[in-house]
Amino acid sequence: METSLPDSPTKTGSLWKGKAKDVTSAQDEFGDLNPIITYRHLLSQNLGVRDPLRVVALCDSDAFYAACEMVRLGVDKDTPLVVLQWDSIIAVNYPARKYGISRMDKKMDALKRCPHLKIVHVATYREGETEPGYWDEVDTNTHKVSLDYYRRESLKIAAMFREMLPGCEVEKASIDEAFIDFTKPVREIILQRYPHLAQPPPDAPFGVETALPPPPPIVWDGKGAVIPVNSPPSEDSSITDGQISSSSDEPGRAEPLDKDVVSTWHDVALSIGAELMTNARDAVHTTLGYSTSAGIARNKFLAKLTASYRKPNGQSILRNASIPNYLRPMPFQKIRFLGGKLGRAFAEEYDAATVGDLLSITLDEMQTKFGESSIWVYEILRGLDRSEVKDKGxxxxxxxxxxxxxxxxxxxxxxxxxxxxxxxxxxxxxxxxxxxxxxxxxxxxxxxxxxxxxxxxxxxxxxxxxxxxxxxxxxxxxxxxxxxxxxxxxxxxxxxxxxxxxxxxxxAEAGQKTIEGFFKPTSKRQRDSAELTDFNTQAEVGQPESSAGDAKEDSATDIIVSHTCTRCKKTLSLNLELSRFKDSEEQKTAIAALIMEHDDWHFAQDLVREEIPIRPIQPSASTSHKKTPKTKKRRKDPVGIERFFDRK
DNA sequence: CATTGACACATG
DNA sequence: CATGTGCG
Known part of the structure; x- marks a missing residue:
């Protein structure tokens, strides 16, 4: 009697599995780096963060503030330039870095190193101005920094990613960074390029649960720097080669070379993601003028680490097979969210500096010291990250x-x-x-x-x-x-x-109309809130709708704001003459100010939130003003991956 | 090298 | 609500 269940070939290992496991099986300390990928995996749509074909990129703009100023001023690519904030340098472009200029250098030091350095101060608001500007003289006593221009340029880049990458999730992570999830389009491209994978062959032993055939050779040329399976000697040689191999059972055994590590379908997926990323980065470069660096890997955290492999204007790819040797010597402080107190606490507790140093700590140990949620750290150290790339749109x-x-x-x-x-x-x-x-x-x-x-x-x-x-x-x-x-x-x-x-x-929800919703021609209208809700909120302030069929009160000269707060039961009633204001804008401002002058924010808020709505857009929508709680979204993973844990 | 300034968000 | 943490 055969023990293997037909629907679980991944556990038993079938003929179809091939021998792809021989490299990673030695790396038990890391997560499954070479999962079997079946037809079901390829043909599924919603595997989410567990998708074995997941491809995520992190793309960030090189010296972004400096690049923004270069674009704005139209200066030549090779011009050394720094961005100033008061006396401090907050951004240095790469040409300027060649002169040894770094952030936090003083302006004068930088000028000494590079006399023809272009120096630009960030835009500032000057007291009394309503818009930021670039002034000849700035003074921290009278000005305030504005990062608006950079925010705008940042939005343009994100918009271009979305345009260039249909089907991808794009998460703007900061002013100069975006995560991109390529999984969906990559899967489509795989099926399009290898149509024979659209269904399992007739002789496949487990139907859709059958492992895919070996992938075709991958051409990596032009797709970015592929981080080798054996990381090159790192510059901060905190760990020597000898020490690395000391963890091996056989002292003399050589580390596998890239060519010895058989390619996987995930590698194919990465290479396709790299193509798409290249296209999008090229578009940003040519149409917006910003150079970027990208990292491509199986999840967000690795993508972020990978992006720093080659800068500027670089693109790097981290294959699963390369994860262990890339990660082990990595100072864990470089990892997102481990750069601060949290990282320091770990360093101190375990006298550790690198990811490798922490791999011997068991999950239990970690959790008793640092709380339940440190499983997040435990997994990160092993190259696992379940966080999603979510388009905040x-x-x-x-x-x-x-x-x-x-x-x-x-x-x-x-x-x-x-x-x-x-x-x-x-x-x-x-x-x-x-x-x-x-x-x-x-x-x-x-x-x-x-x-x-x-x-x-x-x-x-x-x-x-x-x-x-x-x-x-x-x-x-x-x-x-x-x-x-x-x-x-x-x-x-x-x-x-x-x-x-x-x-x-x-x-604002459908019901939350603008302040205009409070205006109505006086005349015979009562201040009954029931009637108020019937009022057409589209009516223009100061422009009594004479065209309206049933309301012919075009002689109105006043506007009235009236409402009974459902919580505190008080009634606010304001009566304003139209003639006092020169235009509707002024009226609206005045009304808002009056409400606030009422000195009761709770009141003002209820005024807006609880009574005005009542024109549900969906027939099924209730008249409640309350937002449907988002918290009812069920969390799928019982495992907490909260970033912070309760310590101290 | 440590630090500063501007920002966004999670936690209790 | 108030405060603390991380990041470029």
Whole structure:
């Protein structure tokens, strides 16, 4: 009686499996680097992070801020250039690096090294201006840095990736980085290039569970640097070759060479992903002018590590077979999220510096010392990463922050208000800019941070009302109020840092109409909230709809804002003369300001969130204003991969 | 080399 | 809500 079950050939190992395992079987300490790939794997659509054919890339822009300035100024590719922030250098392009210039050099040192260095200061807001600019003279006492231009260019790059790579997931990870999941299109291309794989052959022993036939030879030329199975001698020779091989049972045994490691279908997938990545990077380079470096591997964390293999303007590929020797000598501080306190805690606890140093720590040990969620670290060390590349698409950033460090501490309230106004101007600009693309964006809260002297910074926040026009005045008024609560108005304050931010930025729901929804011609309309909900929220402020069939009250000269808060039961009623304002914009601003002047954010928020809606777009939608909780999304993995664990 | 400045997000 | 952590 044969023991193997027909549906589990991967466990028993069939004839079809081939002998591809001989290299990796010696590497038990790492995850399965050469899983058997079956027809089912190839033909499935939604294997997610467990897909054995997964291909992920991390692409980042080289010296991004400097590159942005080069594009903006149209300077020659080879011009050495640095970007300045006050007296500090925050970006150095590669031509300038040839002169030995690095970040955190002082401006004058850099100039000494390279007299013809092009020096550009980042754009700044000047007090009183509503837009950032590049000025001849900047002063940290009166200006505030703006990174807006870089954000915009960053968005262009991400947009181009999406355009060039249909079917891919694109996750903008930071201002100069994006993760891309190529798995879906790569799978399609494999099937298109090797149509015989569309179904298992008639004599396949296990049907779709049969392993794929051996892959064709792979031409890597022109697809990037393939990290060798045996990593080249690393420059920080913390580990010698002898020590590496000492882990082997047979002392004299040579490490396998690349040519000895049989290619896999995953390698095919990587090579195809590399082709696509090359195309997209070329497009970015030629149409936007930015050079990028990319890493391609089986998951996000490895892709990120791989991207740094060749810079600038490089592309590198990490085959599964190369993972162990690439990872083992790697200082684990280079790994995402292990660069800070967390990494230091590990280094200290186990007297370790490299990934290899930590491989002997058992999961149990780690978890008792560092908590359940350190399984995340345990897996990372073995080249495993289940995190998904998720396209945040249009919901973009959830917060927006403007911050200012004060070289000279603030000593009185007036100065505080002045800076709040500058920060508010920036937030207004950026939010309205974002609304340009997605008109319904709404920041749910406004937060003010302040740091006194060397104390750690404290914060105060409040709900932010949904207004169609978010103006400097509204934000600043709200900011001032928070300031009063946070630092007070007494003299002798010593504020060294102020930050103002929007958080919880999201799309307003169908029901959340703009402030215009509160306007209606006075005349005979009652302030009954039931009627309010019937009101056509599209009506223009200050433009009584005489064309409307049933409402002929075109003699209206007033507008009324009226609502009963369902929570606190109070009724707010505001009566404004149209003639007081020169245009509708001004009216809207005034209304919003009045609501806020009511000094009850809770009220203002309810006003917007709970009553106005009631025009469900979906017939099935309930009248509740409450958002359908996203948390009901069931987590598939019971295993926590939270990044931080409870220590101290 | 350690540090700074601007930012976003997770955690309790 | 308030605070802490990571990153370029």
């Amino acid at each position: 249009s919901t973009l950033n959830k917060s927006m922050l403007a911050s200012k460090n004060l070289p000279k501490p603030i000593t009185n309230v007036q100065e505080g208000y002045r800076w709040i106004r500058v920060l508010a101007a920036e937030l207004a600009l950026r939010l309205n800019d974002a609304r340009n693309m997605s008109p319904n964006l709404w920041p749910k809260t406004l937060v003010l941070h302040a740091r006194k002297g060397y104390e750690s910074s404290r914060s105060k926040q409040a709900p932010f009302p949904y207004t169609r026009e978010v103006t400097v005045d509204i934000i600043a008024a709200a900011g001032d109020k928070l300031w009063k609560e946070l630092v007070g108005t007494s003299t002798q304050m010593n504020v060294t840092n102020v930050q103002l931010s929007f958080t919880g930025i999201d799309f």
